[in-house]
Amino acid sequence: MKITLFYTLIILGVISIGTAYAEGSLISVQTDDNNYSEKDTIIISGEIATIIGDTQVTMQLFQGANLIEIAQIKVSQDGNYSHRINAEGPLWTNQGTYMVKVTYGEANVAETLFEYTPESEIIETTKEFEVDAGDTGTFDIKYTISGGTVEDIEVESENFGLLVKINSLQDGKIILELPRESIDAEKQNGEDEKFIILINDVQTEYEEVQSGSTVRTIGINFEKGDSKIQVIGTYVIPEFGTIVMIILTIGILASILLTKNKFQIRI
Numbered sequence: 303m304k305i306t307l308f309y310t311l312i313i314l315g316v317i318s319i320g321t322a323y324a325e326g327s328l329i330s331v332q333t334d335d336n337n338y339s340e341k342d343t344i345i346i347s348g349e350i351a352t353i354i355g356d357t358q359v360t361m362q363l364f365q366g367a368n369l370i371e372i373a374q375i376k377v378s379q380d381g382n383y384s385h386r387i388n389a390e391g392p393l394w395t396n397q398g399t400y401m402v403k404v405t406y407g408e409a410n411v412a413e414t415l416f417e418y419t420p421e422s423e424i425i426e427t428t429k430e431f432e433v434d435a436g437d438t439g440t441f442d443i444k445y446t447i448s449g450g451t452v453e454d455i456e457v458e459s460e461n462f463g464l465l466v467k468i469n470s471l472q473d474g475k476i477i478l479e480l481p482r483e484s485i486d487a488e489k490q491n492g493e494d495e496k497f498i499i500l501i502n503d504v505q506t507e508y509e510e511v512q513s514g515s516t517v518r519t520i521g522i523n524f525e526k527g528d529s530k531i532q533v534i535g536t537y538v539i540p541e542f543g544t545i546v547m548i549i550l551t552i553g554i555l556a557s558i559l560l561t562k563n564k565f566q567i568r569i
Contacts, residue, residue, distance in 0.1 A: 328352050329359065329406040331414050337473050337526050339449075340421040342389045346402055348412065350381040359383050360405045365396055365418075377406075389418060397423045419472055424448050431455045433464070433484075435539045441484040449474015450524070463498075463534035470528045477511060477521045478533065486518065487535035494518070498534040501525075 331348040338344055346361060359375040370393045375385045397420055403413050426448040432440050433455050443455060443464075450470040458465050464485060468476065480486070487495040499508045499522055509521035522531060 327406075327412055328354075328410040329404055329412045331402055331404045331412040333402065333414060333416050335416065335473075337417045337419075338389050339419050339424065339473055340389055340394060344387040344389055344416070345384065346387065346404075347382065347384040348404060350377050350383065350406060353377060353379075353381055354407050357407055361385055362403045362405075363387065364401045364403065365398060368393070368396075370394070370400065375404075394418070395420055395422075417472070424472075424474070427451065433457060435484070438540045441481060441539065443481070443484075444479040445476060447474065447476040449526075450476075452476070457538055457540070458532065458534075459538060459540060461532065461534050462536055462538045463532055464538065466531040466533065468524065468529060468531060470524050470526050472526045473524070475521055475523050476531065477519060480518045480520065480533070482516055482518060483539075485533070485535050485538045488537065495536060498532075500530075500532040500534070501528050502530050503532075 328351045329348055331346065334345040334347075335342075348359075350359075357377070359377060361371075361373045361375055362369060363371040371387060373385055375383045377383045397418065399415055400418050401413055401415050403411065405411050426446060428444070428446040429452070430442045430444045431452060432442055434440055435457055445452060447468070449472045450468050452466065453469055454465075454467040456465045456467075462485075464480075466476070466478070487497045489495045494513055497508065497520065499506050499520075501522070501524055506522070511519040511521050513519075520533070524531065
């Protein structure tokens with residue numbers, strides 16, 4: 303009996319030393335994002351520094367003092383664990399900060415936080431923005447945005463596109479109704495070409511909501527903190543390509559006339 307107790311104390315001592323080496327805990331935790339909206343999938347994951355037999359990770363999700371979800375998660379042989387939560391249901395009604403708490407064994411605890419917004423708190427705005435097209439005048443773009451506000455829309459003639467400046471308060475989406483006579487993306491045969499969408503200079507995917515004879519409607523998802531969305535096509539008012547060709551043609555003609563005059567003087 304004394305021998306058994308002696309070895310038990312030794313094992314506990316080894317575990318305690320390992321825990322101290324791992325800064326007080328054998329477990330880490332993280333989420334795949336810092337902001338979520340209703341119906342999003344939340345991926346919780348982490349690592350175990352030292353596996354303790356078949357011990358599972360206990361995950362608890364809190365919003366304030368309210369327990370939203372609890373789960374037991376198996377640990378893989380390489381010490382990793384992962385769990386998915388769908389942010390929907392009767393307990394997912396409050397906007398604010400949520401805390402993920404994971405426990406492994408008796409004294410190994412880790413926590414992480416994320417922000418959550420239910421659909422009822424997401425403000426959706428639909429407006430028309432008057433875009434300045436220089437000497438050509440102006441044209442209107444109708445938009446619907448959730449999760450932020452539109453600050454400005456500018457023509458980027460050199461890119462055959464538009465620059466949409468937004469203030470993104472959280473993850474959201476903007477739907478743009480693009481008038482074909484003002485901006486479009488076409489192939490040489492006249493069929494629709496895909497727009498190039500850049501968010502903060504990084505190319506991203508978009509949704510073609512509707513393609514009509516006069517308007518193309520596209521949907522673009524953005525994240526909290528994004529501020530610049532570029533929509534690049536093959537044509538925009540004022541048509542930069544046409545202006546360049548006119549300037550180039552004038553330059554060539556002027557060069558020819560100057561050359562001709564010099565030649566005549568020499569004769």
